[in-house]
Amino acid sequence: GQSLEQPSEVTAVEGAIVQINCTYQTSGFYGLSWYQQHDGGAPTFLSYNALDGLEETGRFSSFLSRSDSYGYLLLQELQMKDSASYFCAVRDPTNRLAFGKGNQVVVIP
Amino acid sequence: DVKVTQSSRYLVKRTGEKVFLECVQDMDHENMFWYRQDPGLGLRLIYFSYDVKMKEKGDIPEGYSVSREKKERFSLILESASTNQTSMYLCASSLVGAAHEQYFGPGTRLTVT
Numbered sequence: 546g547q548s549l550e551q552p553s554e555v556t557a558v559e560g561a562i563v564q565i566n567c568t569y570q571t572s573g574f575y576g577l578s579w580y581q582q583h584d585g586g587a588p589t590f591l592s593y594n595a596l597d598g599l600e601e602t603g604r605f606s607s608f609l610s611r612s613d614s615y616g617y618l619l620l621q622e623l624q625m626k627d628s629a630s631y632f633c634a635v636r637d638p639t640n641r642l643a644f645g646k647g648n649q650v651v652v653i654p
Numbered sequence: 655d656v657k658v659t660q661s662s663r664y665l666v667k668r669t670g671e672k673v674f675l676e677c678v679q680d681m682d683h684e685n686m687f688w689y690r691q692d693p694g695l696g697l698r699l700i701y702f703s704y705d706v707k708m709k710e711k712g713d714i715p716e717g718y719s720v721s722r723e724k725k726e727r728f729s730l731i732l733e734s735a736s737t738n739q740t741s742m743y744l745c746a747s748s749l750v751g752a753a754h755e756q757y758f759g760p761g762t763r764l765t766v767t
Contacts, residue, residue: 578754587658587744587758588697595754632696636754640685640704641712646696 556651557623565618565648567633575636577609577616582647583629591618593636620650628652657681658759660745666765673732675762677745683757684750686728688712688720690741691761697744703728704750735766 557563567577576595580588592600594609594616606619620627630649634642661676677686685704689697689712699712701720709720717739721729728747732739742763746756 576754587760588746588756589758590755593754634697634754639710640750640753641687641699641702641710642753642756643699643713644689644697646694 553646554649554651556653558653559623559625561623563620563623563650565620565631565633565650567616567618567645569614569616569633569635569645571614571635571637571643573638574611574614575638577607578634578636578642579605579607579618580632580634580644581629582632588632591631623650623652625652625654658745658747658757660743660759660762662762663760664763664765666767667732667735668767669736671732671735671766673735673764673766675730675732675743675745675764677728677730677747677759678726679728679745679747679757679759680726681747681757682725683747684725685748685753685756686722687746687748687756688718688728688730689744689746690714690739691744692741700730735764737766740764740766 578593579591582588592607604621609616630647632647634644658679687702688700703709703722719731744761745759748756
């Protein structure tokens, strides 16, 4: 099975950088996805890492180390609209995602 | 734009009632998923389907069943609703080779009294 660990809440000011970590234990691993969910909204896909290294998509970057069973999401130049919950999710060989419990990011002026 | 719609945004049912939650996607996705989301527990997979009439149990299938008669539609059924099934229910879809990139509907907040 899978288990994913994410710290629970982070508060940061506009313009700052926030790193959200994710460690996982899984019996099968294809890759690590990241999702954003605003209060009352649906989760939306941000990024996916199947290989080790850094993937950059605008202000957001995601990193994976398969040997360490570890990944992170980096939010740069924080904006108020980035206040949301962020979930990591492991894709396994059965074609499903196992989600972490999420990390709430609060951006303050 | 991928669009996933769910039949109700809010639903209130009584204990013991049979409840149907409908999900429709318009992007010809093969995979469809049902999750429930509870505070502090993240998203937990109830059932998923990778093709018409195919279904696979997720992590918490007890008390639920599903139906997929058409590719675009995936229904979640609570045979006899109980108060511990009060939750936010989220439907998602993806291409067959891209389960890492799921598109979610707006969710149905179900309250069982």
